[in-house]
Amino acid sequence: MVRVLGPVVAGMLAFLVASCDGGSHARQSLGPTLAFDNAWVRAPVAGRTVTAAYCEVTNPGNLPLDIIGFDSDHPGLRVEIHESTEHDGMMRMRRLERVTIPSKATVYFAPGGKHLMLFGFDGAAAEVTLAATLDGGETLPVVFAIRSEQHR
Ligand SMILES: [Cu+2]
Numbered sequence: 001m002v003r004v005l006g007p008v009v010a011g012m013l014a015f016l017v018a019s020c021d022g023g024s025h026a027r028q029s030l031g032p033t034l035a036f037d038n039a040w041v042r043a044p045v046a047g048r049t050v051t052a053a054y055c056e057v058t059n060p061g062n063l064p065l066d067i068i069g070f071d072s073d074h075p076g077l078r079v080e081i082h083e084s085t086e087h088d089g090m091m092r093m094r095r096l097e098r099v100t101i102p103s104k105a106t107v108y109f110a111p112g113g114k115h116l117m118l119f120g121f122d123g124a125a126a127e128v129t130l131a132a133t134l135d136g137g138e139t140l141p142v143v144f145a146i147r148s149e150q151h152r
Pocket of ligand 1 (some may be wrong): 052
């Protein structure tokens with residue numbers, strides 16, 4: 001029972017098809033997914049509770065995915081998505097409502113560019129889990145290591 005499917009439908013049904021034909025490339029879930037690498041939070045300066053976090057986000061799928069925010073269970077912590085830009089030699093930050101991760105591409109959250117801004121972070125942890133929220137409502141938990149400045 002081989003069916004011919006368009007690429008979009010084929011991606012969404014990959015799990016179901018694999019479970020029928022016993023294929024070795026079954027996806028682990030039906031939902032969209034992103035891979036997060038090198039995720040880390042800059043340890044806040046002593047006495048400060050605002051800091052930034054960085055990561056590399058790869059979309060292995062055939063459809064673009066939009067990240068619309070990050071949440072955390074860490075007490076008092078609030079996260080915004082920001083982008084640093086330079087205007088006339090001045091660095092500025094603006095808040096982004098969403099970041100699109102194109103199909104088969106990696107988006108870098110890195111110093112001087114897109115980053116996560118953490119507010120109310122006490123730094124009292126070796127790592128912190130931030131859950132990326134996708135446009136469709138899915139959440140993807142990501143463990144960020146806390147690193148001091150010199151490790152970047
Ligand atoms: Cu910022």
